[in-house]
Amino acid sequence: MTSITLSTIHRADGSATFTGNGYAVIATVNGPIDVQRRDELPEEAAIDVTVRPAGGVGGVRERHLESIVQKTLRHVVLVSAHPRTLIQVTLQIVASQEDHLNYGSLPQTSPYIPILPALLQASILALLSASIPLLMTLTSTLIAVKESGGLAPCPSAQDLRAATSIHALAFSSYGDLLVVESEGHFTSEKWEEVCTRAWSICHGEEEEESGSDDVSMGSQGGARLENVLRDAVRQKVVNEDKWKQSPLITAT
Amino acid sequence: MAIKPTPPQSSTSPHPLTFPAHTFAKLAPKTYLNTHLNSAHGPVRPSGRSPTQTRTPTCHTGSLTHAHGSAVVRCGDTAVVCGVRGEILGAEDVPDYKAKTAEEIEEDDEHEMKYADTWERKLRKQKESSEEMARLGLLVPNLELATGCSPTHLPGGPPSTLAQTLSQRILTLLHTSNLLDMKDLRIWSRWPRSGSSSGSHVEEISQQDEPAQDSVKAFWVLYIDILFISLDGNPFDAAWLAVLDALKNTRLPSAWWDRDREMVLCSDVPREAQQLTVYGMPVPLSFGVFESDEEARGKRWVLADMDGFEEGLCRETVTVVVGEGEKVVRIEKEGGVGVGGKDVRGLVELAGQRRTEWLEVSGKEAS
Numbered sequence: 001m002t003s004i005t006l007s008t009i010h011r012a013d014g015s016a017t018f019t020g021n022g023y024a025v026i027a028t029v030n031g032p033i034d035v036q037r038r039d040e041l042p043e044e045a046a047i048d049v050t051v052r053p054a055g056g057v058g059g060v061r062e063r064h065l066e067s068i069v070q071k072t073l074r075h076v077v078l079v080s081a082h083p084r085t086l087i088q089v090t091l092q093i094v095a096s097q098e099d100h101l102n103y104g105s106l107p108q109t110s111p112y113i114p115i116l117p118a119l120l121q122a123s124i125l126a127l128l129s130a131s132i133p134l135l136m137t138l139t140s141t142l143i144a145v146k147e148s149g150g151l152a153p154c155p156s157a158q159d160l161r162a163a164t165s166i167h168a169l170a171f172s173s174y175g176d177l178l179v180v181e182s183e184g185h186f187t188s189e190k191w192e193e194v195c196t197r198a199w200s201i202c203h204g205e206e207e208e209e210s211g212s213d214d215v216s217m218g219s220q221g222g223a224r225l226e227n228v229l230r231d232a233v234r235q236k237v238v239n240e241d242k243w244k245q246s247p248l249i250t251a252t
Numbered sequence: 253m254a255i256k257p258t259p260p261q262s263s264t265s266p267h268p269l270t271f272p273a274h275t276f277a278k279l280a281p282k283t284y285l286n287t288h289l290n291s292a293h294g295p296v297r298p299s300g301r302s303p304t305q306t307r308t309p310t311c312h313t314g315s316l317t318h319a320h321g322s323a324v325v326r327c328g329d330t331a332v333v334c335g336v337r338g339e340i341l342g343a344e345d346v347p348d349y350k351a352k353t354a355e356e357i358e359e360d361d362e363h364e365m366k367y368a369d370t371w372e373r374k375l376r377k378q379k380e381s382s383e384e385m386a387r388l389g390l391l392v393p394n395l396e397l398a399t400g401c402s403p404t405h406l407p408g409g410p411p412s413t414l415a416q417t418l419s420q421r422i423l424t425l426l427h428t429s430n431l432l433d434m435k436d437l438r439i440w441s442r443w444p445r446s447g448s449s450s451g452s453h454v455e456e457i458s459q460q461d462e463p464a465q466d467s468v469k470a471f472w473v474l475y476i477d478i479l480f481i482s483l484d485g486n487p488f489d490a491a492w493l494a495v496l497d498a499l500k501n502t503r504l505p506s507a508w509w510d511r512d513r514e515m516v517l518c519s520d521v522p523r524e525a526q527q528l529t530v531y532g533m534p535v536p537l538s539f540g541v542f543e544s545d546e547e548a549r550g551k552r553w554v555l556a557d558m559d560g561f562e563e564g565l566c567r568e569t570v571t572v573v574v575g576e577g578e579k580v581v582r583i584e585k586e587g588g589v590g591v592g593g594k595d596v597r598g599l600v601e602l603a604g605q606r607r608t609e610w611l612e613v614s615g616k617e618a619s
Contacts, residue, residue, distance in 0.1 A: 060416045060419060060420045060423075061420055063413055063417060064416065064417045064420040064421065066413075068586050071567070071586045071587040072587065074567070074587065075567065075568075075587055075589070109389065109427060111424070111428070147372050147376070164372070164375060172589055176592060177585070177589065177591070177592050178588075178589055179586050180570075180584065180585035181583075181584055182580070182582060182584075183428040183582050185375055185430075185575065186580050187578065187579060188580060188596065188600045191580060191583065191596060192593060192596070192597065195596075199593070
């Protein structure tokens, strides 16, 4: 369901394409590069995030998404390793479910939460591809709470419209909660349930002990997100190291 | 206070490394805050508040005479003015607008009455209302930080990232919290008023025999302008409280579509003006997480309702919005790992207390 391609754009220092749940995002990373005097930080690298929508030019909504991604990456990237430089992250949305959400002519009124996990995943993959030193990696997922109270991980556009609340959560590779964007109407108990569920989607080491309706959804989700990410990177490394296994080299 | 200026021992050799407290705060802000929070008498912030103590908000409504509703909200040194002005949007100007007849809307309302027994159904109904508002773009918040409110926001420039982010957050919260009712914003066609202004509209409607021909001819668009007079931390909470109070204060004049003149007319009788229905009264509370040492994962403090000084030192922020019946309307958290899944419940409780406090303040102003 999710597909990851690393280093899709060869001119950039690092790039990645993340496709999943009806969203596709291409991320490129350039850095560490020279920084404008105005944006320079004396003790750490400045991170600049640009989000470009699938159609048209970005507006207020994109600025807000940029600021969420920027604040997250500032914590994830080892910024102190490259003081007085710039790490530039560009995120191009290629496909999004919003076209089916029918929110009319005003893009800023359509919910921005559903696209956030794809943006975060794509940016972290591009950072890995650019070999930027990181403190941690992250995995992010989207969960909708249905009217019946059940949870719908990876919700479709219809699920999102019918949901009483939607939640985007991101966890660091240590399992800590990194980003939360939740909207709708819900109780703290429900939110905790969502959080546990999101954690088990992102980090599958522990077997979840929750209710009966979750079991079928869990099996549908398949591999844990963290493993999906790890496999994608491993595959890339294996492919790049193939020349070492070449019989010509081993012979000499 | 942990740091105090020490008097010089003698006039000839003053101690070279002694500063007054405010100089120390400027030179080493992190150490300054850390020393306060680690003080022997329990953690206390430079402002004298405890970590979870908020600044008591004050509000004043109806001070702008040219707006349909307005409010000034002040939390500590953060002061915000919000004005709401209604403008008329003709239904024929909306592309692809499919007009609902009065019967259909009435049917919907009846349906709602019949099934409004459960919370979920009520929510669905309100959600449809908000979706229509979003589709038509009837709520237009605009936030202005470049008013000389703080030295970091220079007047005259384009809207800063912070201003854009805040206005997007307010727009989203206006729609997702189902704050307003679509029925307040519809303008109907009616028969021309009979000469004297003594008869009320209710009678006029009952006089006409063709209710089936009634249809929505125009909408009220609410322009919500938010101006920061002064900014000392926590802009979102103050801005939202101002929006909330201004909307509660808004009185739209009674308007109708005149069939003879084919235009929307407004009544100039003040007592005919309609107050907006504001549902739920969701109240936000923002927190910052201060880490004494980021690399070593040192001690963390969650500070409620940060001021400007603290905001510069906290990278991780959490905002919790609590509405009616202890329901959470929104949670936003970004920038760090200080607040985990288990801490959120405590923050929701604090936000609930903040809501009670605000309702008291706002109720006092209204009465």
